[in-house]
Amino acid sequence: MFRFSMLCLLAFFAVNAGAGTSSEPSSERKRGGLSLENPILFVTQVPIPADFTTIGSTFGNHLARLAVAGRGGDLYIRYPDGTLKNLTQAAGFGQDGHQGESAIGVRDPHVHWDGQKALFSMTVGAPEQFEVQEYYWQLYEITGLGPDDTPVITKVPNQPDRYNNIQPIYGLDDDIIFVSDRPRDGLRHLYPLLDEYEEAPTPTGLWRLDPANGNLHLMNHTPSGAFYPFIDSDGRVVFTRWDHLQRDQQADADETSDDGPVYGTFNYADESENAARLDNREEFFPEPRRARTDLLEGTNLEGHSFNRFFIWQINTDGTAEEVLNHLGRHEMVGYFNRVFNDDGSLREFISSVSGRFNTNDIRNLFRAREDPTRPGTFFAVDAPEFQSHTSGQVVSFHAPAGHNPDQTGFDYVTHRDTANVSDTPSPDHSGLYRDVAPLNDGQVLVVHTAETRADRNDGTRAQPTSRYDYRIKVLAPTGQHMAAGQPITAGIDKTLSYYDPDVLVSYSGPMWELSPVEVVARVKPQAHTDPVPDIESRVIDEEGVDLDALRQWMRDRDLALVVSRDVTTRDANDRQQPFNLQISGSQTQTLGDDGPVYDLKYLQFFQADRIRGIGGLDSPRAGRRVLAQPMHDTSDANPANASGPAGSVVLGSDGSMAAFVPARRAMSWQLTDDGGVPVVRERYWVTFQPGEVRVCASCHGVNTTDQAGNPPPENEPLALRDLLDHWKSTQSCTSGESDLDDSGSVNVLDGIVLTNAFGTDNADADQNCDGVVNVSDIRRWTGYW
Structure with a gap:
């Protein structure tokens, strides 16, 4: 110390x-x-x-x-x-x-x-x-x-x-x-x-x-x-x-007051300027x-x-x-x-x-x-x-x-x-x-x-x-x-x-x-960076996904990719939330003692939407407070999950999790069982950047050992493979396809096809699946030839 x-x-x-x-x-x-x-x-x-x-x-x-x-x-x-x-x-x-x-x-x-x-x-x-x-x-x-x-x-x-x-x-x-x-x-x-x-x-x-x-x-x-x-x-x-x-707490005071609302809290229907003012505080x-x-x-x-x-x-x-x-x-x-x-x-x-x-x-x-x-x-x-x-x-x-x-x-x-x-x-x-x-x-x-x-x-x-x-x-x-x-x-x-x-x-x-x-000169440091860990990089490579193309796809849509390796593992010091956890329907579990064991099925994301008003429905004050709302800004980026709670993704059988989430908006989450009942809740808001790939190996992250005395998990997350498979199925191009004229060989004629497609969104010529054919695609193609 x-x-x-x-x-x-x-x-x-x-x-x-x-x-x-x-x-x-x-x-x-x-x-x-x-x-x-x-x-x-x-x-x-x-x-x-x-x-x-x-x-x-x-x-x-x-x-x-x-x-x-x-x-x-x-x-x-x-x-x-x-x-x-x-x-x-x-x-x-x-x-x-x-x-x-x-x-x-x-x-x-x-x-x-x-x-x-x-x-x-x-x-x-x-x-x-x-x-x-x-x-x-x-x-x-x-x-x-x-x-x-x-x-x-x-x-x-x-x-x-x-x-x-x-x-x-x-x-x-x-x-x-x-x-x-x-x-x-x-x-x-x-x-x-x-x-x-x-x-x-x-x-x-x-x-x-x-x-x-x-x-x-x-x-x-x-x-x-x-x-x-x-x-x-x-x-x-x-x-x-x-x-x-x-x-x-202002909404709580309004709800419990015997004399009517104290602060006039209410919910807007959404973040738009003319959103309906709803007579509820859900x-x-x-x-x-x-x-x-x-x-x-x-x-x-x-x-x-x-x-x-x-x-x-x-x-x-x-x-x-x-x-x-x-x-x-x-x-x-x-x-x-x-x-x-x-x-x-x-x-x-x-x-x-x-x-x-x-x-x-x-x-x-x-x-x-x-x-x-x-x-x-x-x-x-x-x-x-x-x-x-x-x-x-x-x-x-x-x-x-x-x-x-x-x-x-x-x-x-x-x-x-x-x-x-x-x-x-x-x-x-x-x-x-x-x-x-x-x-x-x-x-x-x-x-x-x-x-x-x-x-x-x-x-x-x-x-x-x-x-x-x-x-x-x-x-x-x-x-x-x-x-x-x-x-x-x-x-x-x-x-x-x-x-x-x-x-x-x-x-x-x-x-x-x-x-x-x-007032003194200081040595300017190098910017701190957090590259994608080797384990996740290897999975991305093995799935045939070009990381740069994936990042660009996320940037274009204001999305980030978050990954966990095993959400059943939690830091050994955290005994305030459940720590005897198992993945429903699998053999994956991490136990800290012989107490009750909780099933986990989904991770449910929440985004900070600015929809809480105050001052009354008729003449509210300027400004809004955020409320945690089930994630909804990802469109169809994640696989469909009709059986889970809103804004959730299914956990991998190995305890892993992977999801595309909104970027530049505060996010939080909770682990739930098969019925969507919360088991473990995140206590912070976290922001991700467009194109960011963020890996949190555990949930709550392990400092030294988890609740069972194990070091941080190092498994290759199955959920990441599943998500990448889904992502590839939604792409109209095939990353790295070099035989552009289908002649059976890669030669100068394929280069002509690529050059003629320059500046377009030609899916056949788009080597990195970023939606446009440009110098990056030519560089990538010449690397194959």
Whole structure:
């Protein structure tokens, strides 16, 4: 398990303190704070005490309205000698005093690989009183970061307009990866996406933009939001994701209210703009929440709730989305319930008696960043969901690509007391920590407030007063842990006002200092990739299928291929869902003990359809929440399955599964018996990319051994062979047919036939079955000749 070494602690004592003076926003250089090796880019933010879908919140923090984001912040840089420069002001952005049409807010700076420029998000403008206007965060780039440079700020071209685009980072190919609330398919009538908890607006996922040509791609579709991406030294995009795959609690309140609907939830017939509004709240998946005792009565279900902020990874092309290194609930959290109440083999998960490697419970993980001095080691913040603006405890963990989660421990960098707000703090509670920025010299910067209580407005709406005074500080050793040391600035004060829009909000005092990032060149890694495993590649080859042609066929139809080798195998740590499993009508089974054995026949897929409305049938609010609906976007890509539940595929006799599924849409699934009764349910949404071939050998994936003590399965999946046979039967061409004139030999005359068919959809000449005869077919044909 990773632990801080004494050398790391002692390094902090070597930091020399500098002179501290007050610092007002201006283009003049001001001195104060500590001397650091490299410049630090950061933003200032007018304090916003409220903590529900505001600028500092754990979720819904992407909105630019004045009431939740304020105005008057700036982009700053601190040079190694302590000098400060207000970059936005020096570039001609923002205004002093009352915030009007030139007002700005800034957030989320990110430095380019070469250390010479940076991205950030900015919103421009503020209303006059009672004016209701639309404001959005947009992406900007700044150059000229040197002490004697005049900074130049330009808006990133070709980004989604009239949407909130935040937390940008530079990709590996001159592209930009960022978070946006643009609907997954750009359909404005579905805006905004409403989260799965409070039906509050939420981002739709990570997006990738090529600013030069406007190519925009959705990397993942996240029904409750994705946040804080960065690219680690292994070339993975690492980010925080909010997972809340459960039934709609607002709909539950409407259903159980004795006084009529409370929230006015209802279902749309489909995702279309003019879809019928249905007077029902039908849901299919997952099982009911524990609060719905009326639905649970007479069943063996405990009731299901799920609410976690974990660290995820995804490749830069949007493939292979999963929790980072498969680190999930079993490796981190302290407790969660079993699914059935009548199976003695199933038990509650209690970390203290689980025997897992990690002994330090983790509740949530926010704002992860990799330590540049120790690749694969990450810092993050474990914070409560509300009350503290995503502030809590600094933790660290070691998770390079391929590291087994069964051998991953978490280190409490600051004391565990700092993970929670407290009105009666212990002596070990050193305050609350929000952003973590490990530096190239081994030091770690944090955004910190010494306040331990929950934040609230101790003033008024017109003159708000936050309890929190966020400052950027250096972590320093204190006993067995670390705590905030000296600030890197002497503070930045500002006097400003703005309409929210109904009330004139006035503020005079220190600005919050947020989002520090080191201005230094970094080595650009190679993109992380996940090739099709050898086992599945061999099956595809043996079936005579051209993988490139299959991928192109899927891309043309927005489909992906998902494969499992043996769904009866589950990770040995998961004893909360059934693990004594057998394939109905076959000898394939995997048993973890002598408890009840469950038959499996089908795997049923669900897709996240945006069909839940709120606000009443007559005048609903804008936006929609997703509901899990049986998969229906695959047309006839999969074999017909009239006997199974909607959206399902038949499992192979060896326990395998293979299916074409919709791409760029969140998907989940469950294993069912012959009658379609659920046995094992997936707990996450997962997105696949067009043309992706994704192999999950088990369900739940095996870290070390399965429930029977076996390693991960390595069988050639029969279900994949069956699916490929079906696919080939639907194709009008035969991949690799080289004798095009049926003469009995391959010669130059066949080349003439191929050339004459160039640019057409001639099935006889289409060598790779991608629907068009082109250079790829000529290359393939000449390889046979």
